[in-house]
Amino acid sequence: MTQVPLEHVLFVSAGLFLLGLLGVIVRRNLLIIYMSLELMLNAANLALVAFSRYANDLNGQVMVFFIITVAAAEVAVGLALIVALYRKRQTAHVEDLTTMRS
Amino acid sequence: MQAALFYIFSALTLLCALLVVINPFSRNPVTSAMFLVLTIASLAGIFILLQAFFLAAVQVLVYAGAVMVLFLFVIMLLDLKDEERRRIRTFGVVTGLISVGAIAAIFARTFLASGLRISPPAISQAGATQPLGELLFSRYLLPFEIVSVLLLVAMVGAILLSKRELE
Numbered sequence: 001m002t003q004v005p006l007e008h009v010l011f012v013s014a015g016l017f018l019l020g021l022l023g024v025i026v027r028r029n030l031l032i033i034y035m036s037l038e039l040m041l042n043a044a045n046l047a048l049v050a051f052s053r054y055a056n057d058l059n060g061q062v063m064v065f066f067i068i069t070v071a072a073a074e075v076a077v078g079l080a081l082i083v084a085l086y087r088k089r090q091t092a093h094v095e096d097l098t099t100m101r102s
Numbered sequence: 103m104q105a106a107l108f109y110i111f112s113a114l115t116l117l118c119a120l121l122v123v124i125n126p127f128s129r130n131p132v133t134s135a136m137f138l139v140l141t142i143a144s145l146a147g148i149f150i151l152l153q154a155f156f157l158a159a160v161q162v163l164v165y166a167g168a169v170m171v172l173f174l175f176v177i178m179l180l181d182l183k184d185e186e187r188r189r190i191r192t193f194g195v196v197t198g199l200i201s202v203g204a205i206a207a208i209f210a211r212t213f214l215a216s217g218l219r220i221s222p223p224a225i226s227q228a229g230a231t232q233p234l235g236e237l238l239f240s241r242y243l244l245p246f247e248i249v250s251v252l253l254l255v256a257m258v259g260a261i262l263l264s265k266r267e268l269e
Contacts, residue, residue: 038169075173
């Protein structure tokens with residue numbers, strides 16, 4: 001990594017974030033929306049690791065550690081919610097969930 | 103050599119992420135999950151190139167291991183057969199592309215305005231796992247304990263949510 005400038009790493013991170021955002025907006029399956037959320041979290045992780053490396057400061061890596069932990073907890077609760085929803089409504093599609101649209 | 107590896111892993115990451123979101127061959131969630139595993143693995147490669155060895159290991163263990171297994175369990179449990187015959191709505195694609203384009207423009211402006219041309223400094227903390235651990239258990243001890251409580255709460259919540267109707 002002696003020649004790679006910081007902005008190239010940030011460019012990859014931005015691209016990953018944008019792909020995740022596109023997935024959240026375009027896809028209609030709750031599970032795939034969830035995977036796209038994971039992509040966005042990973043993009044943030046990549047940016048933090050890159051800054052931590054280029055600033056020679058380990059605090060960024062500790063932040064990434066916490067983000068990974070919170071993401072794991074979030075996935076556990078979120079998937080339990082999806083399973084509970086499926087049990088009640090027999091669907092995992094956001095287009096079928098229009099109770100609050102009136 | 104390392105720069106070439108970085109660009110290879112970056113291209114692999116972005117390609118697999120694209121295939122998670124928009125896969126022209128299959129709309130099956132299992133395919134998306136598999137490409138998400140590939141994305142995470144190549145991201146771990148980038149982490150190694152950025153000297154974050156511990157985080158690369160955690161990334162593979164927690165994400166590619168635990169989280170994706172959870173995803174696959176839920177996909178198998180729900181048995182989403184009707185996904186493939188649903189169409190993606192054009193309106194959703196258009197609004198999605200507009201908002202993604204807007205944020206991409208903001209990113210591009212920021213990149214151009216910041217003028218970052220930093221090349222990495224020489225490695226002062228080789229390996230960096232031991233300093234990371236020391237930091238985690240001295241300066242970040244309280245957040246560490248709070249996160250452990252958060253994990254406990256998430257576990258209790260997940261068990262409670264996935265139980266049958268509580269009467």
